[in-house]
Amino acid sequence: MTLDGDVAIVTIDRPKALNALSSTVLEAIDDAFARIADAAASIRGVLVVGAGGRAFVAGADIAGMAGATPEEGRRSAELGHRVAARIEACHAPVIACVDGFALGGGLELALSCDFIYATDASSFGQPEVRLGLIPGFGGTVRLPRVVGPARAKELIYSGRRIGIEEAVASGLVVRRFADRDALLAGARETIAQVAQNSPVAVANAKRVLVGAAGRSTDEAVAIEIGGFGEAFGTDDMREGVAAFLEKRSPGFSR
Numbered sequence: 001m002t003l004d005g006d007v008a009i010v011t012i013d014r015p016k017a018l019n020a021l022s023s024t025v026l027e028a029i030d031d032a033f034a035r036i037a038d039a040a041a042s043i044r045g046v047l048v049v050g051a052g053g054r055a056f057v058a059g060a061d062i063a064g065m066a067g068a069t070p071e072e073g074r075r076s077a078e079l080g081h082r083v084a085a086r087i088e089a090c091h092a093p094v095i096a097c098v099d100g101f102a103l104g105g106g107l108e109l110a111l112s113c114d115f116i117y118a119t120d121a122s123s124f125g126q127p128e129v130r131l132g133l134i135p136g137f138g139g140t141v142r143l144p145r146v147v148g149p150a151r152a153k154e155l156i157y158s159g160r161r162i163g164i165e166e167a168v169a170s171g172l173v174v175r176r177f178a179d180r181d182a183l184l185a186g187a188r189e190t191i192a193q194v195a196q197n198s199p200v201a202v203a204n205a206k207r208v209l210v211g212a213a214g215r216s217t218d219e220a221v222a223i224e225i226g227g228f229g230e231a232f233g234t235d236d237m238r239e240g241v242a243a244f245l246e247k248r249s250p251g252f253s254r
């Protein structure tokens with residue numbers, strides 16, 4: 001994890017295995033987000049990227065799965081879900097910057113981020129069934145929320161890979177870019193826009209959005225009402241309203 005101004009960059013760096021997720025890699029991702037939480041006041045956004053130029057993440061480490069017991073499999077999924085929960089609990093927006101393969105646990109890692117930006121060279125899929133597995137890092141939970149249950153079922157049952165056009169059309173990818181440089185510049189531009197806003201309000205909005213995901217309408221509405229009420233107790237809300245009425249730029253908390 002590196003810091004570039006108020007942007008944290010988490011790089012998955014196992015290019016020889018197309019950045020496949022081992023337990024060690026997952027624990028390192030968890031540690032990176034723990035450090036980001038400790039430095040929350042100075043970080044306005046997080047980019048998650050894959051090293052090597054061919055893959056974001058090509059999935060869980062298949063070599064590491066050989067000979068694993070059901071209990072070991074279950075524990076690895078629990079580890080994955082702990083990491084996903086840590087990412088969703090991050091105070092700042094987390095952008096999955098995909099350049100290349102995002103497959104299996106790689107797509108699931110991207111789905112635990114707030115949204116996905118990707119290059120034209122990227123491809124996405126949940127090929128677990130081709131290994132006699134199923135998604136175990138949130139794919140059956142988060143993919144239906146993003147692309148809809150029917151398209152999620154089609155992708156998970158077929159294990160097929162989709163390219164950038166279909167990924168954008170399905171809503172899986174929010175913005176596409178010609179290449180990695182444009183992707184990272186675009187992601188930084190988005191974080192710069194976020195950084196103009198109240199950090200308290202952005203964190204409040206993320207907490208409400210993540211907390212309401214998958215809930216019933218009544219439960220989600222109650223969570224939003226709670227978050228909206230909390231905003232009225234913040235200095236940033238008082239400053240934001242005052243700045244508008246006084247026709248000046250707000251000076252939000254850091």
Ligand SMILES: CCCCCCCCCCCCC[C@H](O)CC(=O)SCCNC(=O)CCNC(=O)[C@H](O)C(C)(C)COP(=O)(O)OP(=O)(O)OC[C@H]1O[C@@H](n2cnc3c(N)ncnc32)[C@H](O)[C@@H]1OP(=O)(O)O
Nearest residue numbers: 017020023058059060061062064068076080104105135136
């Ligand atoms: C008890 C288990 C402990 C171990 C896991 C711990 C972490 C658990 C994480 C939480 C649970 C995750 C649950 C998840 O839903 C399950 C999965 O993700 S299953 C895996 C899904 N992914 C795939 O099936 C993709 C596999 N890869 C490919 O299909 C191809 O590599 C490719 C991406 C289409 C690219 O093909 P090529 O261009 O031909 O390149 P190569 O195939 O030659 O690959 C280059 C090199 O990388 C190695 N590699 C690629 N993918 C993986 C991988 N997922 N795991 C390990 N290694 C991988 C490949 O073997 C080559 O290595 P080399 O042969 O050169 O040494």
